[in-house]
Amino acid sequence: MTLCDDIRLQELMTAIAADKGDEIAQVDRALADFPDDPRLHFLRGSLLAAIGRPIEALSALKAAVALAPDFAIARFQLGFFQLTSGEAGDALSTWGPLALLPDGHYLRTFVAGLTYLIRDEFAAAVEQLRLGIATNEENLPLNRDMQLIIDRISELTAGDGGDETMSATSLLLGQFSGRSN
Amino acid sequence: MKPTRETGLDIVTDPVRAEASLWRRARFEDDSRSRETLFNRYIVLARSVAARHFGWRRRAVDRGDLEQFAYEGLLQALDRYDPLLGVPFGAYARPRIAGNVADGMKRMSDLDAQLSQRQRLRQERMRSLGPIEAAPADPLAALADLAVDLALGLMLEGTGMVEQADGVDRRPTPYEGLAWRQTQAAIAAELERLPANEGAVIRQHYHTGLTFAHIADLLRLTRGRVSQLHKSAIERLRRRLRHH
Incomplete structure (x- = not known):
C-alpha cells in the first residue's frame, strides 16, 4: 500500500480549507495517485457527507475502514453516519471493534x-x-x-411529564378523534 | 391522539440520509422492503396527482382507476430515478405520475370505465381464493371456509387503518357493535404477525388498493406468487382468528 506523503496531504487540506468548490475533484486527483490511502477515502467521505451526497459518502467511508480496520476515527465516523441514516444495527456492527x-x-x-x-x-x-x-x-x-x-x-x-404510558381509555377515545364523517 | 414519543434514534436520524439509505438499499442492494417503504412514503403524492386529474376528467372515470395509473407511474419513477443526481424524488416523480395518469385515461375504453377498480380488485381476490376443489371431502366446510375468507377480505378493506380512496373515514363509530370492533382489532393484531411477504401483500392490496400486478412489481415477485401469498395469508388469518 502506497500512502500519500504528508506534504501532499497537507497541501490538499489547505486547498480544501480555501473552499473553492472543487474539493472533491482535488481529492479524486490524489486518490488516482494513491487509491489505497484510507485517509483520502475518509476525507472524500467526509466531504461528500457535508455536501449532501450520502450514498457516495457511505461508500467512501466504508472504503476507508476496509483499507484500515484500525483507523479508529474513520470507524467511529462511519458508524455515526450509519446511525444518522437510521441504520442503528449497522452502526453497532461498525463500532464493535472500538470496544478494543x-x-x-x-x-x-x-x-x-x-x-x-x-x-x-x-x-x-x-x-x-x-x-x-x-x-x-x-x-x-x-x-x-x-x-x-x-x-x-x-x-x-x-x-416528559412521565405520562408516556397512555391509558386504555384515552387510547379508545383517541381512536375516534379524527373522524371526518 | 398524542403523537408517538420520540426515540433516541429519532434524535440523531437525519431525514435526508435516512431516505438516501432507503434508496441505496432499494436500488443497489435489491432490497424489496426498502422499495416498499419508499413506495409507501410517496403514495400520498401519487394520490394527490390522481385527485387533481379526477377534478379535470371529462367523462365518467372511477377515481380508483386514476389512482391505479398514479401508482403505476410511481412504480416506474421508483425504477428510473437516479438517487445519485441530487434531484429530490418528489420533483422527479410528480410529472411522471401525472403523465401516466393522463396516458392511462386515454387508453381506457368505455367498457373499462364501467367496471370500477374496486370490482376488479374483488374479482382478482376471488380468483386467488378459489377455485374450490372439484370434490372436496367436506363440501360444506370448504364452502364455509371460502365464505369466511371473503368476509375477511371485506373486513380487511374496512379496518380503517388507512383512509379509503374516497377520503371517507370508515372506522366504526363508538356506537357500532363491540364484537365487530373486537374482531377488527384481532385482525389488525394478526396482520402484524403474518410472514413479511404475506403481510406486505395484504397491506398493499387491502389498504392501499393495489392490484396483484402492481404488488408483483413493487415486491419483485411474479403475479402468480402474489396470488399464492394472498391466499395463504387469508387462510392463515382464518385459522388464527378461529382461536380468538
Whole structure:
C-alpha cells in the first residue's frame, strides 16, 4: 500500500480549507495517485457527507475502514453516519471493534453513550457523552456534535411529564378523534 | 391522539440520509422492503396527482382507476430515478405520475370505465381464493371456509387503518357493535404477525388498493406468487382468528 506523503496531504487540506468548490475533484486527483490511502477515502467521505451526497459518502467511508480496520476515527465516523441514516444495527456492527480501545478512550465512551441512546436510556446516554467530551482533546468538532445530541435529549426529556404510558381509555377515545364523517 | 414519543434514534436520524439509505438499499442492494417503504412514503403524492386529474376528467372515470395509473407511474419513477443526481424524488416523480395518469385515461375504453377498480380488485381476490376443489371431502366446510375468507377480505378493506380512496373515514363509530370492533382489532393484531411477504401483500392490496400486478412489481415477485401469498395469508388469518 502506497500512502500519500504528508506534504501532499497537507497541501490538499489547505486547498480544501480555501473552499473553492472543487474539493472533491482535488481529492479524486490524489486518490488516482494513491487509491489505497484510507485517509483520502475518509476525507472524500467526509466531504461528500457535508455536501449532501450520502450514498457516495457511505461508500467512501466504508472504503476507508476496509483499507484500515484500525483507523479508529474513520470507524467511529462511519458508524455515526450509519446511525444518522437510521441504520442503528449497522452502526453497532461498525463500532464493535472500538470496544478494543483502551478503557476511558473518548471514542469508546462516545460509542457507549450512543448505544444507550439507541436503547432510549437517556440518562446513561448523557452521562457517557459528557464523559467522552471531557476526555476528548484531540477531536474538538466531535465534541460539538455530541453536545448537540445532549442538548436534544435535554429538550426531549424536559417536556416528559412521565405520562408516556397512555391509558386504555384515552387510547379508545383517541381512536375516534379524527373522524371526518 | 398524542403523537408517538420520540426515540433516541429519532434524535440523531437525519431525514435526508435516512431516505438516501432507503434508496441505496432499494436500488443497489435489491432490497424489496426498502422499495416498499419508499413506495409507501410517496403514495400520498401519487394520490394527490390522481385527485387533481379526477377534478379535470371529462367523462365518467372511477377515481380508483386514476389512482391505479398514479401508482403505476410511481412504480416506474421508483425504477428510473437516479438517487445519485441530487434531484429530490418528489420533483422527479410528480410529472411522471401525472403523465401516466393522463396516458392511462386515454387508453381506457368505455367498457373499462364501467367496471370500477374496486370490482376488479374483488374479482382478482376471488380468483386467488378459489377455485374450490372439484370434490372436496367436506363440501360444506370448504364452502364455509371460502365464505369466511371473503368476509375477511371485506373486513380487511374496512379496518380503517388507512383512509379509503374516497377520503371517507370508515372506522366504526363508538356506537357500532363491540364484537365487530373486537374482531377488527384481532385482525389488525394478526396482520402484524403474518410472514413479511404475506403481510406486505395484504397491506398493499387491502389498504392501499393495489392490484396483484402492481404488488408483483413493487415486491419483485411474479403475479402468480402474489396470488399464492394472498391466499395463504387469508387462510392463515382464518385459522388464527378461529382461536380468538
